[in-house]
Amino acid sequence: MSHEVGDQKLVITSLNDRIIIDDFIGFSEEIFILKESFLSVHYTVRSGSNQSREHLLLLCINNNKLYEALHAISLSTYDVVNVYDKKADSLKLFDEHGKYGLSTKLICIDKDHYKLSVNIQDESKSKRDPxxxxxxxxxxxxxxxxxxxxxxxxxxxxxxxxxxxDPKARKEIRQYIMGRYPAIELGKNNYYYINNGWYEEGYDDHLFKYTYK
Incomplete structure (x- = not known):
């Protein structure tokens, strides 16, 4: 397995398959292998002013194909202490801080069975709305x-x-989804595995996909 970086993209390649991450700024940790079975990729994505965001991708190989075992937000922070409209903040109420983060531990039951222990930390402090x-x-x-x-x-x-x-087309599409799908609930963030890829659930029935092939 190999990878290459360019044009804010990360391309991970195996013998007969590849996965492309379209929104990639850099690695937040070294790539490493878990239990000789999963590739762990921590990376930074674009975020707004006074914000930061990182994703965790766990990959495995089966029949020479790459599978996204997990793809989720692993760190999200914001700090708002100043606003452009000083009159609107005359009472100095814009003092907002938040942090959401995951820490994971892979548990190997045997060579074919695994569990992933995930600790979720979610903290928010607001002077304006305590x-x-x-x-x-x-x-x-x-x-x-x-x-x-x-x-x-x-x-x-x-x-x-x-x-x-759709990260490949770089546009939004309207689509009807019907079926029974694997889902992950990680505190305030939910994910669905649909058509061989993970989707983050957003507001107002939006789904966001991180990768394409």
Missing amino acids: KTDHNYNKLTNLNFDMNRGVFYSTFKDISKYFTIY
């Missing part, structure tokens, strides 16, 4: 589907229209 303040840690365990090559926390029945961002 009722929204929170700070919690939650531990969840994901099962591994050997046939699909993915981790999951549950299966979800879906039958509705979504607005989907």
